Amino acid sequence: MSRRRRPWRGAFGRGCFRATRWSAWPPLPGLQSAFVFAKPHANRFFAIEAIKAKFAEMEIGILKEGEITGEEIDEKQYIDQHYYAIASKATILKPEQLNIPEDKFKAAFGVEWKDVLKSGKALNALDTKAKLGIDADALDKKWGAAKKAGKLIKFGGGFYCGYLEEYDLYTFNAFFMTMRGSFTAPGTSIHYFVVVFDAAKLSWADFRGKVLGPTDPADAPADSLRGSMAASWKKLGLSSPPNTGNNCVHASASPFEALAEKTNWLKSAYAFSTEPFGKMCLDAGIPEATLKAWSVDPQVVIPGGGGKKGSLFDQVEDLDVEVCLEKLVEIYKAQPAEVS
Numbered sequence: 001m002s003r004r005r006r007p008w009r010g011a012f013g014r015g016c017f018r019a020t021r022w023s024a025w026p027p028l029p030g031l032q033s034a035f036v037f038a039k040p041h042a043n044r045f046f047a048i049e050a051i052k053a054k055f056a057e058m059e060i061g062i063l064k065e066g067e068i069t070g071e072e073i074d075e076k077q078y079i080d081q082h083y084y085a086i087a088s089k090a091t092i093l094k095p096e097q098l099n100i101p102e103d104k105f106k107a108a109f110g111v112e113w114k115d116v117l118k119s120g121k122a123l124n125a126l127d128t129k130a131k132l133g134i135d136a137d138a139l140d141k142k143w144g145a146a147k148k149a150g151k152l153i154k155f156g157g158g159f160y161c162g163y164l165e166e167y168d169l170y171t172f173n174a175f176f177m178t179m180r181g182s183f184t185a186p187g188t189s190i191h192y193f194v195v196v197f198d199a200a201k202l203s204w205a206d207f208r209g210k211v212l213g214p215t216d217p218a219d220a221p222a223d224s225l226r227g228s229m230a231a232s233w234k235k236l237g238l239s240s241p242p243n244t245g246n247n248c249v250h251a252s253a254s255p256f257e258a259l260a261e262k263t264n265w266l267k268s269a270y271a272f273s274t275e276p277f278g279k280m281c282l283d284a285g286i287p288e289a290t291l292k293a294w295s296v297d298p299q300v301v302i303p304g305g306g307g308k309k310g311s312l313f314d315q316v317e318d319l320d321v322e323v324c325l326e327k328l329v330e331i332y333k334a335q336p337a338e339v340s
Contacts, residue, residue: 030199032321033063033276034207034252035261040070040188042248044237047229048191051249054225055195058202058211064194068265074184081264083176084296085311086158090173091180095122098172101155108153109163109170116170125174132167136177142166143174157311179245192265204254205318212251217242225249254316255324256281260295280325286332303334 038048055062073079080087089098095117105113116122123131129139146152146162154160163170183190197207213220213227220227226249230242242248252258259277262270272278272291281291294300299309315331316324 030321031196031276032199032202032204032207032255033194033196033262034204034255034258035192035265036195036249036251037190037192037265038249039246040182040185040190041240041246042229042236042238042242043067043189043191047236047238047248050229050232050236051193051225054211054228055193058197060195060197060202060207060211062193062195064266064269065192067189067191070184070186070188073190078265079180079183081296082261083179086173086176087180088296089159090125090176092124094124094127095170095172100161104153104155105161108161109151121168122170122172125171125177128164128169128171128174129177131169136181139174140178143171182246194262194266199320199322203318204320204324208251208253208318212249215247216244217247253313254319255321256294256316256328257313259291260297263295277321277325280321281328284325284329286328290332300331301334301336303330 036051038051052062054060068078077092080091084092100113102113105111105116109116125139129136132139134142142164143152143162146164149165151163151165152160153162159173160175161170161172162174182188202211210221210224213224217226217230220230222228222231226242226247229236229238229248233241238248240246252261255277259272259275259281262275263272263278270278272288273282278291282288294312297311297313300312300315302308302310302315312331316327319327
């Protein structure tokens with residue numbers, strides 16, 4: 001993995017500090033840091049230059065940038081951790097490790113979950129693909145056929161089980177494999193950036209909504225990255241027009257999500273105890289073990305919600321750095337002592 005380091009050239013003055021010193025610097029008031037990457041289909045020279053030009057226009061500084069190959073993403077399961085809530089069921093966890101609602105399983109398929117598990121007829125999507133000797137696209141088609149035949153059930157958010165009648169096999173979240181394949185195919189790569197910007201000049205909500213643009217490029221402002229790249233995809237060297245799945249650029253949805261993403265994708269450079277926002281969380285009394293557990297977006301008790309649970313990431317989405325920290329402390333205090 002190569003990483004080109006360059007001085008910060010944003011709102012705090014030219015060459016104020018360098019990326020090599022970032023982990024040693026205390027966080028400055030209002031300074032926000034996000035993890036951004038060009039997705040494989042958009043990792044082309046002119047597309048990367050367009051991203052850099054937009055950052056310069058918006059006074060967003062680049063602290064670190066580099067390439068991560070598809071082979072490395074596959075081997076180290078970076079994309080699986082990135083989409084953990086979905087990917088864990090497809091590639092990381094084995095069926096016996098999943099929390100299967102046994103009543104729903106029997107109602108959907110007419111058999112007991114414990115019997116299916118004992119028979120070895122349940123496999124995660126990664127093992128299903130290997131057992132059948134097919135690629136991700138072929139598995140996706142079989143998953144689609146199961147859905148069409150009514151052999152698919154949703155257990156919860158991002159948690160699906162499908163019965164592949166042709167093979168008498170049950171599998172989980174197989175739709176993820178095509179997405180995963182776009183990141184892990186040999187010869188592909190992402191181009192990442194660790195960026196900083198001043199909350200007083202650019203809120204996190206505007207960073208995502210105006211600089212990046214909505215998930216669907218068709219809905220994105222013309223001057224946002226997703227909107228402008230969709231309009232000029234041929235000139236940028238992209239092989240096909242962007243869409244909701246291939247929308248060119250990813251960016252962290254909050255300071256906490258940025259912390260989770262940096263400690264996942266750039267493990268050798270960032271740790272919860274040294275990354276500036278992570279250190280702020282620790283100093284505020286949130287244990288490192290909790291930060292690690294929260295980095296995969298678990299369901300947490302929502303403060304003031306009468307015991308209701310929700311996505312941790314959703315609770316802090318688009319919050320600026322100080323407000324995000326305050327919200328995280330509030331969430332931590334609202335958790336039962338045994339899971340805090």
